Amino acid sequence: MSHTATLPDTSRRLWLTAASAAGGAGIVATSLPFVVSMAPSERARAFGAPVEVDVGPIKPGELQTVEWRGKPVWVLRRTTEMLETLRSHDDLLSDPQSGRRGQQPDYARNDLRSVKPDIAVLVAICTHLGCIPTFRPEPGASDLGASWPGGFFCPCHGSKFDFAGRVFKNVPAPSNLEVPPHHYIGESKLLIGEGPRA
Ligand code: FES
Structure with a gap:
């Protein structure tokens, strides 16, 4: 099963390095020169503007x-199989029922923690100490045990999350992965950072 990523591994490593630096001040200090040199649209994105994603090309x-x-x-x-698991x-x-508030918007407080059943949108930061989990879709992977249904595995301390970002029992992570605010503008255009307008 293939997967694509628009963030290269080096970016992830850099993000991890910044995130693990002591305190937020260090992050701001190292980020500023980069932000100043950005084009206006990049600068807006860095400061929290919603991000548009075309989900059409993303295959099951x-x-x-x-x-x-x-x-x-x-x-x-x-995939259909992932939804079944x-x-x-x-x-x-x-x-399992996303009872803990604050980890997802109300419109994603459902069995699948999503707006569209097949599309999961999750902040890729472990709720234990902030590492980036890995995508481990293969059920029964030899290193994760025969009962592993597929999902996300955090290599830092072994937390496990399913394909909806729900955390398994008996791992260090205290809560489900965060679902960011999002909604769809059209059939395949996803806007991350903004919930649906009332
Ligand atoms: S940071 Fe993920 S398990 Fe500790």
Whole structure:
């Protein structure tokens, strides 16, 4: 199963390095010269403007990573099989019904934690100490155990999340991955950073 990412690995590593620096001041100090040299649209994005993603080309099973507010955000088009697994392991999860508030907008507080059933939009930052989990879609992967249904695995301390970003029991991460505000403008245009207008 293939997946694509618009953030190269080096960017992820740089982000991790910045995130692990002591305090936010260090991040601001190292980011400023870069921000000043950006084009206006890039500058707006860096300061939190919504990010538009065309989900049309993302094939079932593919993961795309985009950047929003300096954070990596995954856009995963889930396959039928992935959706089926999400309905079969609630007993293994810490918060299967997304009862903990603040981890997703109200319109994503449903079984699949999404607006469209097949598209998952998740902030790719582990809720334990902020590492970036890896995409591990293969059920029963030898290093994750025969009961592994597929999802996301954090290599830092072993937290596991399913294809909806719901955290498994008995791992260090205390809560589900964050679902950022988002809505669709048209059939395949996703806007990350802004919820649907009332
Ligand atoms: S940062 Fe992910 S498990 Fe600790």
